[in-house]
Amino acid sequence: MRAGRRQLRGGRREAAEVEAPALSRLRSPGRLRCCPVGPGRLCCRSVRPGRSVGPACQGGRMGFGVQITVDAHDPGKLAEFWALALGYVVQPPPPGFDDWPTFLVSIGIPQDQHDRASALVDPDGAGPRLFFQKVPEDKTAKNRVHLDVNVGAGSDDRQAAARAHQATLEAAGATLLRVVDEPGGWCLVMQDPEGNEFCLQ
Incomplete structure (x- = not known):
């Protein structure tokens, strides 16, 4: 089997490009997400069980x-x-x-x-x-990039999950700036202990 694998820090192998006939011989083919990169060849990314992932390849190449x-x-x-x-x-x-x-x-x-x-x-x-x-x-202006922390994913009450996490983070030094409640979505806009903005949703 011909394979070119990218070695990651800590020794974990994340992806491999393999010949299509060899795919059936991989130890856990059900945990790979693959797309064609050429005649008879596949580009594959490992997938953790139960985790939703995006496309394995972009234009026949692995994402960075x-x-x-x-x-x-x-x-x-x-x-x-x-x-x-x-x-x-x-x-x-x-x-x-x-x-x-x-x-x-x-x-x-x-x-x-x-x-x-x-x-x-x-x-x-x-x-x-x-x-x-x-x-x-010091930080002198609003962040041009921020993190959206999706703590409500999978919850029956996303807002309650976000509010609960808000309380935890406020106890650790975060500050609530405002609540956004718009047709496009709901979130809590917060700052971390050094003033960096982020959102809980």
Whole structure:
């Protein structure tokens, strides 16, 4: 079987391009979403059971991964807030290290720079990584890009689910700015502890 696989951080293989006849020999073909990329060839993306995904390929190519980067005064503290907001976890240190300080020392990062960044990952491996980097300047204007946190998905009462999460996040330092109730949709517009806007819906 001929296969070209993209190796991801942590050793996880996300996608493969395989010859069509070989697809039946893959260990879990029911968990792959494939589309043709040429005569007798398929481009496939792994699919977690029960998770809805978009098209596997765009014009015969895999979509690009994305990381969301956030400027912060205190990356570690802001990362903890967003872990709570999104159900994410702080990214574990590389294999062979019990914690991040030990790893940073091993690559020559001075101790006074250990607070310059933090990162979050989706424990299910589906959502994008969030990277928080330390900057000296304050936020001075409304974000041109923000996150919509869809906490009401699958709930019988989406607004109640959003309100419950609102209370949790306010206890962690978030602020409610306003409620949007329009024909196009309903959401709670909020700010995180450093003033970045986001929406709960």
